[in-house]
Amino acid sequence: MLTRLANPTRFVRLADRLLPWLIGAMAIAFVVGLVWGLGFAPPDYQQGDTVRIMYVHVPAAWLAMFGYSFMAVASFVALVWKHPLADVAAKAAAPIGAGFCLVALVTGSLWGAPMWGTWWVWDARLTSMLVLFFLYVGYIALWSAIDEPERAAKAAAILALVGAVNVPIVKFSVDWWSTLHQPSSIMRMDGPSVDPTILWPLLINALAFQLYFVVVLLWRMKAELITRRVRALTLGLAAREA
Amino acid sequence: MDKIADFLAMGGYAAFVWPSFALTFLVVIVLGVTSRRALKQAQARLDLLEQSRPARRPRAGQGRAA
Numbered sequence: 001m002l003t004r005l006a007n008p009t010r011f012v013r014l015a016d017r018l019l020p021w022l023i024g025a026m027a028i029a030f031v032v033g034l035v036w037g038l039g040f041a042p043p044d045y046q047q048g049d050t051v052r053i054m055y056v057h058v059p060a061a062w063l064a065m066f067g068y069s070f071m072a073v074a075s076f077v078a079l080v081w082k083h084p085l086a087d088v089a090a091k092a093a094a095p096i097g098a099g100f101c102l103v104a105l106v107t108g109s110l111w112g113a114p115m116w117g118t119w120w121v122w123d124a125r126l127t128s129m130l131v132l133f134f135l136y137v138g139y140i141a142l143w144s145a146i147d148e149p150e151r152a153a154k155a156a157a158i159l160a161l162v163g164a165v166n167v168p169i170v171k172f173s174v175d176w177w178s179t180l181h182q183p184s185s186i187m188r189m190d191g192p193s194v195d196p197t198i199l200w201p202l203l204i205n206a207l208a209f210q211l212y213f214v215v216v217l218l219w220r221m222k223a224e225l226i227t228r229r230v231r232a233l234t235l236g237l238a239a240r241e242a
Numbered sequence: 243m244d245k246i247a248d249f250l251a252m253g254g255y256a257a258f259v260w261p262s263f264a265l266t267f268l269v270v271i272v273l274g275v276t277s278r279r280a281l282k283q284a285q286a287r288l289d290l291l292e293q294s295r296p297a298r299r300p301r302a303g304q305g306r307a308a
Contacts, residue, residue, distance in 0.1 A: 038263070039249070049253035056266040095277075099269045107262040114258050212270060219277045226284040233291050 006084050008225050015218045022215050029208035036201035053111040055202055058186070059209040061104035061129070065167055067097025067213065068132060071139070072164035075157035085221070087153035088228075090160060091143055092220035096213055098136035105129060116180050124173035125181040132170055135163040149228065 037055035044051035071090045078086035108126070109119045120126065139159055146152035174183045186192045192199055252259040 034263075043253060048255060050255045050258055052252070052259050053262045056262055060266065096273060099273050103266050103269050106265055110258045110262045114255055212274075216273055216277050219281050223277065223281040223284045226281070226288050230284065230287050230291060233288075237291075 008084065011085060012222055012225065015222060019215065019218060022211055022218075026208055026211035026215055029204055029211060033201055033205035033208050037205060041201045042197055047115055050111055050114050051198075053107050054198075055205045057104060057107040057111060058202060059206040060100040060107065062206060063209045063213055064097055064101035064104050064129070064132060065170055066210070067093050067100065068135070068160075068164065068167055071097065071160045072167070075160040078153060079157050079161070087157060088221050088224045089217070090157065091153070092217050092224060093213075094136055094140050094143075095220070096216050098133065098140065100209070100213075101129065101133040101136055105133060112180070118180075121180050123179040123181065124177040125170070125179050128166060128170040128173050131166055132163075135159075135166060139163070149231075 033055065037052055041052070041055070043049045071093045074086045074090035074093070077083045078090060105126075108129075112121075113119050139156055142156045142159055143152050146155060173179065174181050185194050186199070186202070194202070250256060
């Protein structure tokens, strides 16, 4: 599968065939998730309607962590096996992950203000999430700081891999250190501890965010492949004229 | 009418709930639109280059922007 997809033409053809379905499913999931979460899911008996922030905060935070993990795996594949699409995928994922990391941070702050009585605390979960955001920004900056794509890809991949150590720290920070942030209530060994009336709209929103990630990732990967082809063609033309 | 006002009030937490959804919406739109625009622009540049050189068999990245 991965070897077959190493051919960019084949990859673009597959992406073009998948994209309309992905976009359709994403639109449905977004509408259902939003209407359910905002309109029909019950308010929390302690937190009232602020609990609705969860329907964007939690999927955004999951996606921020998933995006970085994806980037790290793709970077590893790029460094070790030199798969021609791996560094394209890693580069394309970074701005999406960074965007959702920012959403998770700001919506967390907007949730924390009324419920914890503070916009921000320097505790393990919040700080490691902020570090994740800076890692994303550093990764994007590194790509744009080096002109030559091959060298930029290598440097960025190493940064992505070193930074990957932060992902489990984000995930387990709520278990390892005392924090204001609540511990995991969905991804637990003994199953979710959340009522189905809240769990379902949350999962549908998470699905919508995930589909969005794939759609935008495919767009960005296609754009990157085309840009590289333009670069190759331009260099070829210049070489011929010289 | 009251129902709509109640909904918008979000149990008194409107100032926290709505900005959260607005920011999420904004990031989703901006990321989507800029990514799509970059794809279209790259495609247009490639098309222009392809026109100025002799036709060859289709190669990487020539799929239409979907």
